[in-house]
Amino acid sequence: MHDHAHGPGIRAASNRRLLAISLGLTGVVFVVQVVGAVLSGSLALLADSAHMLTDATGLVIALVASVVAARPANDRRTYGYQRAEVFGALVNGIVLVVLATVIAVEGVRRLIAPEGGEVAGGVMLVVAIVGLVANAVALWLLSSAQKRSINVRGAYLEVLGDLLGSVAVIVAAIVIVTTGWVTADAIASLLIAAMIVPRAVSLLREVVSVLAESAPAGTQVAEIRTHLLSKPGVVEVHDVHVWQLTRGAPVFTAHVVVDPDVLADGRAAALLSSLQSCLSEHFDVEHSTFQVEPAGHVEHEAH
Incomplete structure (x- = not known):
């Protein structure tokens, strides 16, 4: 018996709206930063604008992936297209790593062979400051949705990095204005690169975990098994598998051995409903599949 109470339609539409708004903010700030970098001669500001461009690209990828993920399941894609969000996050993570490398190389070059230009x-x-305000607004918009979608989380992490990058540029600008020490600009660029790497690694680690079909973080299989065994009529629970299609979409399967009286009395359907309610209420698992077996049942497949 299966439980298909997904209901992601409204949530997905909300995610797309938030991504679109964030994309608009990011695009505007990118243009402002490019113009500002040209006028000021700041490498840090140029690096931050490049970061914004990457974020805009990432948001476009996330938006497209969100639209694709909303497509219904079919005979070829029986789980639908939710994995599209994971692939979108994978592209985001790779782009972040490339960006950090480029910024770091240019920052080091500026430190070793400063051009002597004014900033x-x-x-x-x-x-x-304009970038900081825009990033703060975008971060606030995505803060709730990123807890449920790995795709939105990728965009959220990029915006968070942009906000921290804006802080670094602000500090460097204050140093330059007050002391005239233009090397602070190159140092800020290296800080931006350093801030990008950990979140890129974190995102890629989560993507690998999903694609490897590992149990979701925080999921305790032993605890789930204990809950299921506490149901009257359940004798044994084995072949337990837990994985996730994308962030917030866990999938659960298990073989449940029941007392012969449960089958004889026609209580199997009620027991299945009880087991699925247990998973949904206690472990937030919306999609669960159980194979009910009588005591003494012999498995025909190899394990």
């Missing part, structure tokens, strides 16, 4: 700290400061 307009005032312009740099104003543009960085």
Whole structure:
């Protein structure tokens, strides 16, 4: 018996709307930062604008993946297209790693062989503050949805990195305005690169976990088995498998050995409903599949 109470339609539509708004904010700030980088001569601001461009690209990928993931299941894609979100997050993570490398190389080059150019700290400061405000708004918009979708989480992490990058640029701009030490600009660029790497690694680690069909983080299989065994009529629970299609979409299967009286009295359907309710209420598992077996049943497949 299966439980297909997914209901992701409304949530997916909300995610797409939030991604679209964040994309608009990111696009505007990117243009402002590019103009500001040209006017001020700031490498840090240029690096942050490149980061914003990557974020805009990531948001486009996330938005497209969200639309694809909303497509219904069919005979070829029996689970639907929710995995599209995971592949979108994978692309985001790879782009982040490439971006961090490029920024780090250019920052080191500036430190080793400074060009001696002037950096307009005032312009740099104003543009960085604009970026900070826009990133804070986008971060707030995505904060709730990123807890349920790995796809939105990828976009959220990129915006978070942008916000921290804006803070680094603001600090560098203040240093330049007050002391004239333009090397702070290159140092801020390296800090931006350093902030990108951990979140890229974190995102890629989660993507690998999903694609490897590992149990979701925090899922205790032994605890689930104990809950199921506590149901009257359940004798044994084995062949337990838990994985997730994407963040917030766990899938559960198990073989349940029941007392012969449960089958003889026609109570199997009620027991299955009880087991599925247990998973849904206690472990937030919406899709569960159980194979009910009488005591003494012999498995025909190899394990």
